[in-house]
Amino acid sequence: MERLIFKHTVPIQLRFNDFDALGHVNNSVYFSFYDLGKTFYFKEVVPGIISSNEVGVVIANIQVSFLLSVYPNENVAVQTAVTEIGNKSFKLLQQLIDVDTNEVKSICQTVMVGFDAKTKTTRPISEEWRKAITEFEDRGDLSKAV
Numbered sequence: 001m002e003r004l005i006f007k008h009t010v011p012i013q014l015r016f017n018d019f020d021a022l023g024h025v026n027n028s029v030y031f032s033f034y035d036l037g038k039t040f041y042f043k044e045v046v047p048g049i050i051s052s053n054e055v056g057v058v059i060a061n062i063q064v065s066f067l068l069s070v071y072p073n074e075n076v077a078v079q080t081a082v083t084e085i086g087n088k089s090f091k092l093l094q095q096l097i098d099v100d101t102n103e104v105k106s107i108c109q110t111v112m113v114g115f116d117a118k119t120k121t122t123r124p125i126s127e128e129w130r131k132a133i134t135e136f137e138d139r140g141d142l143s144k145a146v
Contacts, residue, residue, distance in 0.1 A: 004093065006079035007137065010040045011099070014072065024069035031064070034094050034108045037078030041092075045136045046129055056126060060089065061111040068098075068105045075099040082133045085142045088122050089113045090133070 012033050020026040070076055077099050084091040094108040114123040134142050 004081055004083065006081050006095070008037075008041045008044065008080045009077045010037050010080070011075075011077045012036065012096070014070070014074070014076065019072060024071050027064075027066060030066070030096065030106055030108070031062070033076075033078050033096055034062075034064070034110070037080045037094050038092065038110075041080040046132045056114060056116075056123070056129070057090075057112045058115040059110055060113040063109045065107045066105075067107065068103055070096070070098075070105050076105065082137055082142060085125060085130055085133060088124050090125060090129075090142075 014025070018025050018029045075098065076096055078094055078096055080092060080094045082090050083093045090112050092108075092110040092112060094110070096105040096108075097103065098105060114125045114129075115121075116123045130143070134140065
């Protein structure tokens with residue numbers, strides 16, 4: 001299997017309240033880091049969508065693997081990529097890395113589902129999103145029948 005190349009990286013500013021009594025970033029904080037990565041990914045890939053009232057996707061499933069602790073003064077960033085697009089969902093792969101050492105601190109796998117906020121029902125991923133993501137990732141093999 002070929003190694004995924006992440007085309008989107010967001011630096012993370014560590015804050016005093018991110019750390020717990022053990023002196024490392026608390027596990028619950030990682031979700032905020034990954035949300036920040038998603039926000040900036042979508043803002044760059046599908047311009048204007050974040051300022052809209054109709055974002056059109058919600059998180060259906062999220063799984064994080066914690067590999068290495070993050071300590072104060074480390075230089076970390078979230079990398080984000082879409083790995084697969086189905087009819088009503090797509091899969092995101094994210095990782096928190098130490099920018100100075102390239103060590104992977106944690107990995108996050110998320111399933112995002114198309115969602116109509118007015119009817120509170122799922123909907124197909126729009127062609128606008130599908131095209132924008134495929135072009136950004138520069139991968140014609142993203143679409144899968146789901």
